[in-house]
Amino acid sequence: MTTVATPTGAAQTMVLNMGPQHPSTHGVLRVILELDGEIVVKAEPIIGYLHTGIEKSCEKLTYAQAITLTDRIDYLAPLSNNLCYCLAIEKLLNLQVPKRPQYIRVLLTELTRIASHLVWIGTHAIDLGAMSVFLYTFREREEILKILEYVSGQRMMTTYFRVGGLALEPPPGWLERVRRFIDSFPDHLDEYEDLLTNNRIWMGRTKGIGVISAADAIALGASGPMLRGSGVAYDIRKAFPYSSYEEFDFDIQVQTAGDCYARYQVRMAEMRESLKIVRQAIDKIPAEGPFRAEAPGVTPPAREEMKTSIEGLIYHFKIYTEGFAPPAGEVYQAIESPRGELGVFLVSDGSAKPYRVKFRTPSFIHLQTLPKLCEGRLIADVVACIGTTDIVLGEVDR
């Protein structure tokens, strides 16, 4: 206990451990709160409970094997991680990916963005006392996971993007399922907004709470909706387009208030923008064409060839056992994940295994803003502030 000066005079503070087992910390986050009554004097996030050493493990795997680990970093947006890591390898190899897999990648990562935002709005609302939104959003999220399962065979840990393109040809009729989902989804979005946007309790719990200025957000390295909610129109899909994003027509959603409500508005509007992108992608994806780049020694031969020719079998075996060796060098590839700037720094020493892989994860950096968001506020607002940063602890600790 320490004595602090407060507006009403000197007071004794109390230290309270929030977490690591706390339902609204979204995983195993511990926040040490120093409290003056109900006012938070100091908040200190303690992390590392979910540290699994993914970066170290990657160094012992071939480039392609490590893709499966990237799913587990941000388990709410596995395809975004797959994409970022694969793009980094492709940059290292100077490998051109055909347009068809590029558009499919865009479509699926935008669906992932919607699924991730649905988990966020559901859990954020449940933390602030609106139980029903959670039940609705998880219903729609399940529809997206069913599409991902239909395409890749997995609901969550998809590992569907591979070096040079996709793991396999998407099954027939998958676009029909996507179309059915995007036709029904705008009504569901309206439904969530009916429940929240003008809800007095929701506004009371989020407006003016967790305010961060644009200058502070930049200084603390915030990106994604955390930055756009403070009025900075920075979106990597526009600033440094990847995977043909420059061919898609969508707007950057910006709000200037910098509070929890502004970030809520940004994310809700982003889901509508994602729908626009998905709709355009459906029209753009050619019915015929390769689902993977042809790069001898890097991408495996077609399945038919592997089964009928001895060269094909040898190549298949060599690629899956030895892997491929990109030239020595280092690249940094960033994408706009649902949470913000997801970066992969990849260092190659010319061997078949990455020399060093670093994941620049937005959650890690956003958690650093938590003290800024909630110090001086009520203890009940800490929950709102954790929710609004949209952290995934797997991504924080890696």
Place this chain on the structure above:
Amino acid sequence: MDPQGADKNPVVLKLRERDAQAISEVIEFRGEVTVVVPVGHLRRTSEFLSADPSLGFSFLADITTVDRFPVEPRFEVNYHLLSLERRERLRLKVRVGGNDPTVPSVTPVWPTANWHERENFDLFGIRFEGHPDLRRILMPDDWEGHPLRKDYPVEGYR
């Protein structure tokens, strides 16, 4: 790839113009520019890059280390900078030896560096001089060793 191309980069020219000693090497690979800076010049170069309005590298995306063990100097600390206005990225790199690796902290320049530097201290054992609160962040406080160093085994007993 083309060393001439990297030397003509406006940011590199600007840095050279300010202090030719502050750049020991410029690397260009796959369109990404890396400026290698002597450790002693890191703090001043960072301040210049973030404060100069025509450069505007106000956003520090990431700090990360590469361990080149057993080569000396062993550690390369990489700073990924971003200029939001000009939509440009730049990588700063400093090289430090394995014997008590010490790098000046850039937390006063970019506050976001606080946790990045703690992470590099934790996993690589690099001391950031002038850091306000240099403690382990991911590993337990009583952990021995620095897991991402190349002489730290991936599996089994040490």
